[in-house]
Amino acid sequence: MTVHNVIIIGSGPAGYTAAIYLGRAGLHPALVTGALTPGGQLVNTTEVENFPGFPDGILGPDLMDAMRAQAERFGTEFIHEDVTSIEVVDGGDGGSADGTATGGIKRVTLESDDVLDARAVIVATGSSYRKLGVPGEEEYSGRGxxxxxxxxxxxxxxxxxxxxxxxxxxxxxxxxxxxxxxxxxxxxxxxxxxxxxxxxxxxxxxxxxxxxxxxxxxxxxxxxxxxxxxxxxxxxxxxxxxxxxxxxxxxxxxxxxxxxxxxxxxxxxxxxxxxxxxxxxxxxxxxxxxxxxxxxxxxxxxxxxxxxxxxxxAIGHSPATAFTGDVVRKDDDGYILVDGASTRTSTPGIFAAGDCVDRTYRQAISAAGMGCRAALDAQAYLTN
Ligand SMILES: Cc1cc2nc3c(=O)[nH]c(=O)nc-3n(C[C@H](O)[C@H](O)[C@H](O)COP(=O)(O)OP(=O)(O)OC[C@H]3O[C@@H](n4cnc5c(N)ncnc54)[C@H](O)[C@@H]3O)c2cc1C
CATH class of the missing domain: 3.50.50.60 (FAD/NAD(P)-binding domain)
Structure with a gap:
């Protein structure tokens, strides 16, 4: 079976940014987009006025299409599915391309029961906000x-x-x-x-x-x-x-x-x-x-x-991290815990970025910034 260098899970700003960096580094990342909302939370909004580089604003779906195209340009492979679990299947020397890192092979299982193996994984699955569940909420979402x-x-x-x-x-x-x-x-x-x-x-x-x-x-x-x-x-x-x-x-x-x-x-x-x-x-x-x-x-x-x-x-958010089970440490609300300012989780070779980690800032630009850090952390893990 092919062992990927890196599998990125999630196609929001964090996942796409990680893909752009890893693609440009020649690491040929595979990105599992999620079946329901490829592009992440911003595909559900209209005008985004605070993402730098767009003085007149940009529609959320257009911004995410552009990020995807940029990731594609540098050789990212996209897989349009949901991930259902991650496990470490080899505790030996599968952690790096040259066999020096010791984090083991990570096995990612998809909704279709297909499995993907990788030396490193970046979890960038975002979060979803809790809803009131009252009539009119869906209808006027993004319109008040x-x-x-x-x-x-x-x-x-x-x-x-x-x-x-x-x-x-x-x-x-x-x-x-x-x-x-x-x-x-x-x-x-x-x-x-x-x-x-x-x-x-x-x-x-x-x-x-x-x-x-x-x-x-x-x-x-x-x-x-x-x-x-x-x-x-x-x-x-x-x-x-x-x-x-x-x-x-x-x-x-x-x-x-x-x-x-x-x-x-x-x-x-x-x-x-x-x-x-x-x-x-x-x-x-x-x-x-x-x-x-x-x-x-x-x-x-x-x-x-x-x-x-x-x-x-403003009744809370739920990080989309249930599928990670016990493979990484999380806090009581399910946010993935990382080591200081890095994106390293409790499991060597698994990194996490964006709203599935960050309960404070929750912005597209902060998620993208963290996606960049995850890519650099994964690159260091794979090549050092
Ligand atoms: C309506 C709305 C408007 C917003 N407007 C703005 C704004 O104007 N400016 C701003 O900066 N921020 C805005 N935000 C916040 C911003 O969208 C988020 O902070 C940002 O998208 C988080 O990026 P992320 O990459 O961490 O995750 P997300 O964008 O949440 O993307 C997560 C991705 O992971 C995928 N995924 C989840 N579970 C799985 C799984 N098991 N397997 C595979 N894939 C999975 C999802 O399909 C999705 O593609 C808005 C949010 C909302 C909801």
Whole structure:
């Protein structure tokens, strides 16, 4: 059986960057992309404005296509499957091309039951955010529903914003979002927070931030031209601020006769992120974007509706590392542990990079940077 030099698992920014470096080093990496979302998390978003080198921004899928093409150019072999397990099958001298490293051969098993052997493996399988699981969440994802304040906060300047969660991340996101939103409401299902006392104090001291406890979100609403949603037809606000599902519900009838909802939807899709459109003196919230949420008090059962332009869900992330079993050490939440600033895991010859390691930064550029480090670590392992 062929023994690859390196198998990279995962096709996000970390995996593709590792492939570019290893390909250029002449190590002919094989990259297992994952069956469902080749390209990683960014294929699920629209405009990426903070990846260096693109002053006008770039669509997430276009960025990932370009990374893939660059990896391909340097000889990466792509395998479009999921990995189901990794094991070390040879504890002897299979660790390096010249037989000097002692990490053993790593065997990667794919969903199809095919197996691949390699001297080194880079795990770059990212993470997925936990979802609320309420109606409207999927529909308005990327159109007002977001899981990353750093990525999307900028798009909601002077708009009311809701954050859901009660941990440090939720508070950090809420405080950060006060720089953009006209108001930020943090909604938490209990009356006490997991977040540190100092974060809660900071939040309480911030005039723009309201804490709504014992409350859950039960549905997310917005204007969606495609579904015939009642809100879509009537979601016209009279000012640029606080678009309200209930404001001027019949205003569409006073719009110019030539204006239909389809072209409005087209404008929204082209700009990517929600942006209001002003026509004939009235401002339409971007078609297909969030306008309000339904909430329920968990103690009294009381229900209500809150107007908002954005819902930032901050209830945690799950690293996609279950398939690694016990072959590498992980923390209690499943993030792979690495040695200091390196990408070396507890098993010689297995490296890890990107969001499956990094619970703090979780950005495309930080994942790409770590992918570079993993490639250099793997190269050193294979050639020293
Ligand atoms: C909606 C959204 C918008 C975002 N916007 C921005 C932004 O504007 N700017 C920014 O910097 N960051 C943004 N991010 C964050 C950024 O996408 C991530 O930080 C980055 O993609 C992490 O890269 P990664 O390579 O670690 O993992 P990922 O991008 O998560 O890629 C992981 C890859 O591993 C694969 N995989 C998983 N399990 C397996 C398996 N068992 N076998 C094989 N393959 C597997 C997946 O299919 C995927 O291809 C956004 C994230 C989301 C969700």
């Amino acid at each position: 529903v977001s899981y990353c304040a750093t990525c999307d906060g900028f798009f909601f300047k002077d708009k009311p914003i809701v954050v859901v969660g009660g941990g440090d991340s939720a508070f950090e996101e809420a405080l950060y979002l006060t720089r953009f939103g006209s108001s930020v409401t943090l909604i938490h299902r209990r009356d006490s927070f997991r977040a540190s006392a100092i974060m809660v104090e900071r939040a309480r001291a911030n005039d723009k931030l309201t804490l709504l406890t014992d409350t859950i979100v039960t549905a997310i609403h917005g204007g969606n031209a495609g579904t015939g949603d009642a809100v879509a037809a009537g979601s016209v606000a009279t000012s640029a601020g606080s678009p309200s599902a209930n404001a001027v519900p019949s205003a569409t009838s006073s719009l110019p006769a030539s204006l239909t909802l389809n072209p409005i939807g087209g404008i929204t899709l082209n700009t990517g992120k929600p942006a209001d459109i002003t026509l004939g003196g009235v401002t339409l919230p971007a078609a297909g974007s969030v306008t309000s949420i339904d909430i329920r008090n968990t103690v009294t059962g009381e229900t209500g509706t809150l107007d908002t332009a954005a819902v930032f869900v």
